[in-house]
Amino acid sequence: MLDKHGHAAFVDAWLERSAANLPPERLLALFEQAFVALWRRPHTMLGEVTLGAVAERVLYNAAEKYPVLSSLSVAPTGEVQCAELRERISAVEPAQLLAAVRFVLGEFMSVLGNLTAEILTQELRSELSKISSAAATKPKKGAPAS
Numbered sequence: 157m158l159d160k161h162g163h164a165a166f167v168d169a170w171l172e173r174s175a176a177n178l179p180p181e182r183l184l185a186l187f188e189q190a191f192v193a194l195w196r197r198p199h200t201m202l203g204e205v206t207l208g209a210v211a212e213r214v215l216y217n218a219a220e221k222y223p224v225l226s227s228l229s230v231a232p233t234g235e236v237q238c239a240e241l242r243e244r245i246s247a248v249e250p251a252q253l254l255a256a257v258r259f260v261l262g263e264f265m266s267v268l269g270n271l272t273a274e275i276l277t278q279e280l281r282s283e284l285s286k287i288s289s290a291a292a293t294k295p296k297k298g299a300p301a302s
Contacts, residue, residue, distance in 0.1 A: 161269055164262035166281055171258055174289050180245045180253050186289055187257045188236050193283040194261065195234025198268050198276050204232055210271070214263045222256035224248055 175183055195207060202210075211230040219226040227240035241248070261284070269277050 163265035167262040180250050190287045191236045192234045197279050197283050210267050218260045225256050
């Protein structure tokens with residue numbers, strides 16, 4: 157998708173601040189929290205069905221480009237289902253995971269921006285900015301401690 161509003165650049169800058177030198181386990185946790193934050197903001201405007209369709213399409217496109225993401229799906233709450241990826245996270249190349257996370261978040265923001273005529277862009281950026289690597293220090297339930 158053409159990103160004429162700079163969503164990818166914003167995600168890049170956020171990742172440089174928030175994900176620098178994170179191990180894959182923590183990067184995955186950061187990604188999960190960021191995705192949910194981006195989901196919640198437009199939920200009232202777009203609704204669960206539309207958001208779900210957008211998220212599934214973004215993840216489908218991402219999995220084509222980054223097969224490591226092929227097992228991901230999104231729950232109706234906006235939570236990314238990463239259990240299979242989490243089980244094999246130690247085998248994932250950190251640079252590949254970072255690129256995949258960058259792609260998904262940038263693409264999700266771009267599609268949401270296009271759907272809403274960029275009305276939510278500043279709010280989405282604000283929500284993403286609130287998520288930091290410190291929030292990703294605790295493993296999710298069922299996740300192995302790093």
